[in-house]
Amino acid sequence: MTDQDDRAARRAGDRERRAQERVAAAVARTEHRAAERDAAGRRREEAREARRQEEEQRRATLVDEREARPRRRSTGSLARTGEKPVERDTRHYATDRDPTRIRTLAARGASPEALASVFGISVAEVEAALAGA
Numbered sequence: 001m002t003d004q005d006d007r008a009a010r011r012a013g014d015r016e017r018r019a020q021e022r023v024a025a026a027v028a029r030t031e032h033r034a035a036e037r038d039a040a041g042r043r044r045e046e047a048r049e050a051r052r053q054e055e056e057q058r059r060a061t062l063v064d065e066r067e068a069r070p071r072r073r074s075t076g077s078l079a080r081t082g083e084k085p086v087e088r089d090t091r092h093y094a095t096d097r098d099p100t101r102i103r104t105l106a107a108r109g110a111s112p113e114a115l116a117s118v119f120g121i122s123v124a125e126v127e128a129a130l131a132g133a
Contacts, residue, residue: 095119099129106130 078084097119105115112130116123 097121099132102126102129 095118102115102119106112106126110118112123112126115126119126
Protein backbone atom coordinates (compact mmCIF):
# COMPACT_ATOMS: atom_id res chain seq x y z
CA MET A 1 0.00 0.00 0.00
CA THR A 2 1.16 3.37 -0.81
CA ASP A 3 1.13 6.44 1.27
CA GLN A 4 -1.87 7.76 -0.67
CA ASP A 5 -3.81 4.62 -0.03
CA ASP A 6 -3.04 4.87 3.69
CA ARG A 7 -4.18 8.46 3.77
CA ALA A 8 -7.33 7.60 1.82
CA ALA A 9 -8.09 4.73 4.18
CA ARG A 10 -7.47 6.98 7.20
CA ARG A 11 -9.72 9.68 5.73
CA ALA A 12 -12.42 7.11 5.00
CA GLY A 13 -12.14 5.80 8.57
CA ASP A 14 -12.30 9.35 9.95
CA ARG A 15 -15.34 10.07 7.79
CA GLU A 16 -17.01 6.91 8.98
CA ARG A 17 -16.18 7.72 12.63
CA ARG A 18 -17.49 11.31 12.29
CA ALA A 19 -20.66 10.02 10.62
CA GLN A 20 -21.20 7.58 13.48
CA GLU A 21 -20.57 10.38 16.01
CA ARG A 22 -23.11 12.58 14.24
CA VAL A 23 -25.64 9.75 14.23
CA ALA A 24 -24.97 9.07 17.92
CA ALA A 25 -25.31 12.80 18.74
CA ALA A 26 -28.57 12.99 16.77
CA VAL A 27 -29.93 9.93 18.60
CA ALA A 28 -28.86 11.41 21.95
CA ARG A 29 -30.56 14.75 21.09
CA THR A 30 -33.72 12.92 20.05
CA GLU A 31 -33.78 10.90 23.27
CA HIS A 32 -33.04 14.02 25.34
CA ARG A 33 -35.89 15.91 23.65
CA ALA A 34 -38.26 12.98 24.18
CA ALA A 35 -37.32 12.87 27.87
CA GLU A 36 -37.85 16.64 28.15
CA ARG A 37 -41.25 16.34 26.44
CA ASP A 38 -42.29 13.59 28.86
CA ALA A 39 -41.13 15.63 31.86
CA ALA A 40 -42.92 18.74 30.56
CA GLY A 41 -46.09 16.70 30.03
CA ARG A 42 -45.90 15.39 33.59
CA ARG A 43 -45.37 18.92 34.94
CA ARG A 44 -48.33 20.21 32.91
CA GLU A 45 -50.52 17.37 34.15
CA GLU A 46 -49.48 18.02 37.77
CA ALA A 47 -50.22 21.74 37.36
CA ARG A 48 -53.57 20.92 35.74
CA GLU A 49 -54.46 18.59 38.61
CA ALA A 50 -53.43 21.22 41.17
CA ARG A 51 -55.58 23.83 39.40
CA ARG A 52 -58.49 21.39 39.28
CA GLN A 53 -58.24 20.69 43.02
CA GLU A 54 -57.93 24.40 43.79
CA GLU A 55 -60.98 25.13 41.62
CA GLU A 56 -62.99 22.39 43.38
CA GLN A 57 -62.05 23.81 46.79
CA ARG A 58 -62.96 27.32 45.65
CA ARG A 59 -66.31 26.10 44.31
CA ALA A 60 -67.04 24.24 47.54
CA THR A 61 -66.29 27.42 49.49
CA LEU A 62 -68.53 29.44 47.18
CA VAL A 63 -71.36 26.92 47.59
CA ASP A 64 -71.03 27.14 51.39
CA GLU A 65 -71.02 30.94 51.22
CA ARG A 66 -73.98 30.95 48.84
CA GLU A 67 -75.99 28.70 51.17
CA ALA A 68 -75.14 30.91 54.15
CA ARG A 69 -76.22 34.05 52.31
CA PRO A 70 -79.82 35.20 52.53
CA ARG A 71 -81.95 34.20 49.58
CA ARG A 72 -82.76 37.78 48.66
CA ARG A 73 -80.27 40.53 48.07
CA SER A 74 -79.60 42.63 51.08
CA THR A 75 -80.92 46.14 51.03
CA GLY A 76 -78.57 49.05 50.73
CA SER A 77 -78.91 49.93 54.41
CA LEU A 78 -78.09 46.38 55.46
CA ALA A 79 -74.97 46.43 53.31
CA ARG A 80 -73.95 49.82 54.72
CA THR A 81 -74.81 49.43 58.40
CA GLY A 82 -74.96 45.69 58.90
CA GLU A 83 -78.24 46.07 60.80
CA LYS A 84 -81.34 44.27 59.65
CA PRO A 85 -84.53 46.30 59.29
CA VAL A 86 -86.87 46.08 62.27
CA GLU A 87 -90.16 44.32 61.61
CA ARG A 88 -92.73 46.54 63.31
CA ASP A 89 -95.96 45.28 64.83
CA THR A 90 -98.58 47.32 62.96
CA ARG A 91 -101.66 45.47 64.22
CA HIS A 92 -102.84 48.35 66.43
CA TYR A 93 -102.00 51.22 64.09
CA ALA A 94 -104.95 53.47 63.31
CA THR A 95 -105.73 53.69 59.59
CA ASP A 96 -106.33 57.20 58.33
CA ARG A 97 -110.04 57.37 57.49
CA ASP A 98 -109.76 60.31 55.13
CA PRO A 99 -112.89 60.54 52.89
CA THR A 100 -110.73 61.62 49.94
CA ARG A 101 -108.64 58.51 50.35
CA ILE A 102 -111.74 56.31 50.52
CA ARG A 103 -113.08 57.91 47.32
CA THR A 104 -109.70 57.44 45.57
CA LEU A 105 -109.58 53.75 46.47
CA ALA A 106 -113.20 53.30 45.38
CA ALA A 107 -112.37 54.97 42.06
CA ARG A 108 -109.57 52.44 41.62
CA GLY A 109 -112.09 49.62 41.95
CA ALA A 110 -112.28 48.80 45.66
CA SER A 111 -115.74 47.68 46.76
CA PRO A 112 -117.50 49.42 49.69
CA GLU A 113 -117.42 46.16 51.66
CA ALA A 114 -113.65 45.85 51.19
CA LEU A 115 -113.10 49.49 52.15
CA ALA A 116 -115.26 49.05 55.26
CA SER A 117 -113.24 46.00 56.26
CA VAL A 118 -109.89 47.71 55.70
CA PHE A 119 -110.75 50.93 57.48
CA GLY A 120 -112.64 49.17 60.27
CA ILE A 121 -115.85 51.13 59.71
CA SER A 122 -119.33 50.18 58.59
CA VAL A 123 -120.39 49.91 54.97
CA ALA A 124 -122.89 52.75 55.61
CA GLU A 125 -120.03 55.06 56.65
CA VAL A 126 -118.08 54.16 53.48
CA GLU A 127 -121.17 54.84 51.34
CA ALA A 128 -121.67 58.17 53.14
CA ALA A 129 -118.05 59.13 52.41
CA LEU A 130 -118.52 58.16 48.76
CA ALA A 131 -121.79 60.12 48.56
CA GLY A 132 -120.09 63.20 50.04
CA ALA A 133 -118.09 63.68 46.86
